[in-house]
Amino acid sequence: AQSVTQPDIHITVSEGASLELRCNYSYGATPYLFWYVQSPGQGLQLLLKYFSGDTLVQGIKGFEAEFKRSQSSFNLRKPSVHWSDAAEYFCAVCTTSGTYKYIFGTGTRLKVLA
């Protein structure tokens, strides 16, 4: 079955520390992968996406993600976290059979300590 797993429900890091949010997917075909962020009171904003090509993808706000097919992973990273990065982060895969709909992970809520 198609699924996305985000193992960490909550993560707390200090401002300035590095960050890695984990995402594993289960999908038979070529995965189209996304990371979205939802800040309080806001909608989901696209951080980055992977369709093909270079497996290291750069996104907005200094985020990057690396696609590793052998590990079925698409982890999100940031070298130095800012207090404004506190939000909930969602990993998603887009299905390609039938309609193009997203399958989301359960989300990871990031807390940043000053």
Added chain:
Amino acid sequence: EAGVTQFPSHSVIEKGQTVTLRCDPISGHDNLYWYRRVMGKEIKFLLHFVKESKQDESGMPNNRFLAERTGGTYSTLKVQPAELEDSGVYFCASSPDRTGPGTQYFGPGTRLLVL
């Protein structure tokens, strides 16, 4: 360019009542999606419109949910009668792409609480 808008932002209703959620996609986007997030769970797909036609409604929970997209523009999602388990955040998204898995642009969501 205006983003996806949703109305209302919050709705509190009693069990058995009717609620209608509205979504205005980005102008020119043929694809419109509804998703729902029940507390503590993942965001789940409900249905997909291409213009005014329902392309996929496999995620609709039951026949208490009715979605429409008038003239291929805005969409409404009606819940009638509402049950306690319908509480959650309802997201709308739109996308211009018709030939591939393009980026979906999400609205802020409608937070529905059924008491």
